[in-house]
Amino acid sequence: MPAPRPDRPAGFAWSRLQGACPEDPLRVLFSACLLGHATGWEGGPYTEPLAVRLAGLASVRAIPFCPEDTSLGTPRPLTTLHGGNGRDALAGRARVLETTGRDVTAELTRGAHAMLAAARRGRAELAVLLDVSDSCGTHVAYLGAPEDERYQRGPGVAAALLIDAGIPVLAQRDFATLQRLMAALDPTFVGDPAAIDFDEHPWFRGYFGARAP
Numbered sequence: 001m002p003a004p005r006p007d008r009p010a011g012f013a014w015s016r017l018q019g020a021c022p023e024d025p026l027r028v029l030f031s032a033c034l035l036g037h038a039t040g041w042e043g044g045p046y047t048e049p050l051a052v053r054l055a056g057l058a059s060v061r062a063i064p065f066c067p068e069d070t071s072l073g074t075p076r077p078l079t080t081l082h083g084g085n086g087r088d089a090l091a092g093r094a095r096v097l098e099t100t101g102r103d104v105t106a107e108l109t110r111g112a113h114a115m116l117a118a119a120r121r122g123r124a125e126l127a128v129l130l131d132v133s134d135s136c137g138t139h140v141a142y143l144g145a146p147e148d149e150r151y152q153r154g155p156g157v158a159a160a161l162l163i164d165a166g167i168p169v170l171a172q173r174d175f176a177t178l179q180r181l182m183a184a185l186d187p188t189f190v191g192d193p194a195a196i197d198f199d200e201h202p203w204f205r206g207y208f209g210a211r212a213p
Contacts, residue, residue, distance in 0.1 A: 008177050008197065012126055012168035017184040025061040026185070028054065029124040031136045032064035034172050039066035043075035048172040050182070051128055059185050063122040067111030067135045067158040072104065079104055080142035081134045085154030090161065096134055099146065108135055112158035119167055127162050131171035131198060138171040139198050153208055173198035
């Protein structure tokens with residue numbers, strides 16, 4: 001299986017991990033749902049055990065945040081991108097619609113800016129986000145109505161804003177890179193040598209027909 005690429009996530013200084021400690025922890029922004037917060041659209045969490053373990057390290061300061069809970073509340077109708085990815089939505093070339101048909105592009109944009117503000121307040125050095133989300137997606141987001149089961153490459157609205165602000169971003173499914181982080185921060189961590197990042201997954205490569213750059 002492929003090893004995590006040394007340039008992932010873009011802009012992250014891996015040498016920073018050598019100095020991370022309880023007195024100077026690595027500051028990581030998380031999609032709140034990954035850490036067990038009940039902020040998913042239907043009112044539940046999407047807990048990711050590896051993210052929880054990373055957040056619990058003494059050398060990590062976790063900053064949980066949900067942009068959609070902030071702007072739309074929880075629970076809420078499922079929302080998806082129409083006409084482009086999150087960067088397109090920020091530029092006015094795409095929209096975010098609820099399954100009810102209501103346009104909530106402005107609300108998700110407001111939530112994205114709130115997430116960026118939280119990242120800056122916490123001096124986040126890295127973000128671990130929920131992939132496929134139209135807010136927090138990193139590799140993939142829905143394209144159009146969810147029942148159509150169509151997907152697009154590219155970030156969600158909040159992820160795009162974070163990336164463009166210079167904050168390195170990982171998906172919770174980037175298991176190889178997350179394990180590399182854990183191994184650097186926790187000498188007791190034993191990873192899975194078969195772990196891969198999401199854009200190396202057979203589904204991703206089969207659906208999009210190419211490896212991500």
